[in-house]
Amino acid sequence: MKMIIAVVQDKDSNRLQDALVDKNYRATKLATTGGFLKAGNTTFMIGVEDAQIDDVMEIIRENCKSRNQMVAPVSPMGGNADAYVPYPVEVEVGGATVFVLPVESFQQF
Template identity: 35%
Template sequence: MKLLLAIVRSDFAGDVISALNEHDFRVTRISTTGGFWRRGNVTLLIGVEDEQVEEALKIIDANAGPSIEPEVAATAHPPHRATVFVLGVSAFEHY
């Protein structure tokens, strides 16, 4: 089992959450701020089975906003559409 910790821009978080929910992924949303630009972000916590990681990453990528233009991506501090950490989980419980 894995825990995806996805940091997405707040203006696209609703789209990402809706798309994940449509594919039966449960999502916990936490509002956060940080990074170089200090703009509002949302941190999503998504518990998935190992074989679901790639599907969830594709959904996040497809819904995290428009692609960054190449000239913007080449700047010193380009904005990111999403940052995702994939963490191993030793146990998972529902109560």
């Protein structure tokens, strides 16, 4: 038995949770006020058998991996026209930081 601690972006959080539920993994979401010091992250705590680690890692990778995304131009608010970029830009989104911790024992009551 292992405990997987995964810190992922909020935007990927619901999709990851759904994918874990679909495969009957037990996960707890912790409210995180600053994920690895960037805002907007969620921490999953997932209890798994050793044989399930690779599968859960693959689920996390598929749903949360860092990727580039085109973002539509945002019209300048508050008159800050200098910051206005009138065409879509590519930004990096997603990404997951994952720790696997040993578990000495596990019980359910």
